[in-house]
Amino acid sequence: MIVVSDSWVQSLISAIAAVVAVVQPAAPLPPEGGQPPAQVRKAGDWVGSWATAVTEADKTGLSATGVANATLRQVTHLSVGGSSVRVRLSNRFGTRPLVVGRTTVVPRKTMPAATPNVEILQVLPITFRGKGAVTIPVGAEVMSDPLALPVAEDSDLVVSTYFPTATGPLTQHPAGYATAFSAYGEQTAGGGPQYRKVPGMARFVVSEVDVRGTARGALVLFGDSITDGAATPMDKNLRYPDQLADLLILRGVGALNAGIAGNRLLANAGNSGEAAIGRFERDVVRRTGVQGVVVLEGINDIRLTRGAISATQVIAAHRQLIARAHAAGLKAYGATLTPYWASPQYTVGGEIARQAVNHWIRTSGEYEGVVDFEAAVRDPKQPLRIMPGYDSGDHLHPNAAGFSAMARSFDLNLVG
Structure with a gap:
């Protein structure tokens, strides 16, 4: 009482x-430093459907050690849907240029969120300025090219990213309350059995998913x-x-x-x-x-x-x-x-x-x-x-x- x-x-x-x-x-x-504040992007018919705020790496764990010759698979839960998607990757808190070898996406409506399983025939690669690979400078982020891919509102989009070389500490979101998965080698098109759960609940590198639609x-x-x-x-x-x-x-x-x-x-x-x-x-x-x-x-x-x-x-x-x-x-x-x-x-x-x-x-x-x-x-x-x-x-x-x-x-x- x-x-x-x-x-x-x-x-x-x-x-x-x-x-x-x-x-x-x-x-x-x-604004700090006397600079004018950043302005909202000219979004046109693009709208953010999912996002997470990123931080520096932890002192221990996968964000601290990074990965090499490995694929990370993460589930993003969309709000609004659309006819096309694009994905933002972040190296805001990295300590070296981040080499991304390949990234794929696949929509998922009914499979449980806590699994890495996807329909392999639906997996599609995304590109960055027309190329599958991209190197993200320290402190920077990149947005993928648009991909014509219908996604439903209140659904999952699974993002798989292959890192061919040692990444160093990874930009992350520590408390994602979502399971991430890792696999050895280039497994961005894998169905799921080759993946294992990453300890903890952090998210890595993926920071936003946009959709083009009616929102x-x-x-x-x-x-x-x-x-x-x-x-x-x-x-x-x-x-x-x-x-x-x-x-x-x-x-x-x-x-x-x-x-x-x-x-x-x-x-x-x-x-x-x-x-x-x-x-x-x-x-x-x-x-x-x-x-x-x-x-x-x-x-x-x-x-x-x-x-x-x-x-x-x-x-x-x-x-x-x-x-x-x-x-x-x-x-x-x-x-x-x-x-x-x-x-x-x-x-x-x-x-x-x-x-x-x-x-x-x-x-x-x-x-x-x-x-x-x-x-x-x-x-x-x-x-x-x-x-x-x-x-x-x-x-x-x-x-x-x-x-x-x-x-x-x-x-x-x-x-x-």
Whole structure:
């Protein structure tokens, strides 16, 4: 039972009032380095259907060691469908040029996600400027040529990539909550038996799948582990962005997950990603056909510093993201920070900061719309905590049912 004293409540109210008093609408912050912000791509009829945000390699494991003369097979779960596809590969955090010998794709509608099995007669190669092989410079990424291949909404596209020489550390997404597979040698057209599971749940190199079709645009879900899908079961696609994607399809809008577990607004965090204000252009603005972004960031800044990061600092960072979105012609939607009472690093000061940030998101009018995730998952009887039926057990991350409640709370009218 949570017991909150009247004095604590009065302190909370006073603190929120103080923050609101000093946090007034401000001029947009200039982009870092004095450079103009990146602009949204001219997408034409191309739209992002699936994406993941990439980070540097881990200290151990496959991302650290890389591979040589091996094929990696990975399953991407699409949101919107289309008549053609193209795939983005990333060497953003590599330490040497990344040599890709061959890449294939194959749609899969009914086979279980947790297997490498595909119909070999449906496997098709993709090219890069007309060639099957490509070398990606350090820090760069490449987009494949368009491939005429019908893919259904809410379906899987299996991507197999052959690396003929030693790769060195691989650009990755650590918490993919999806099984990757590896095989010795060039097995991009293999049916599946030659593959073995890669330990862990990371994704490697593949960072985006676009489709050409009738979708009106894409919405980026930008955040930390709650957006990334922490505590959801492997290979089930039950993160809140996955469940929201099923609803956005009804409006002809793709959903792109740009969450990274452990991500912060204001601090770089190794394999928890660059600071949100640093990665925003790559993970949001430069996605294909993006029309808007939902920002759910700040709880890690608050809790991991035990409240040393103030609400004013978090709000200033949110304003910078809003300014960058608007400069690129995107709509920005603010998501309220969900409860974290009784989780590690919980403090009263942090709770005051969280409440103040949420008050600003709800009342300032600086975002085009509010996505009230806190209201969706909090316990109405004890609102400082996540509802027990939605709690994954760590009092910070919602479970699959909680993610479902978050998805359902999104007002689809925000995207038209």
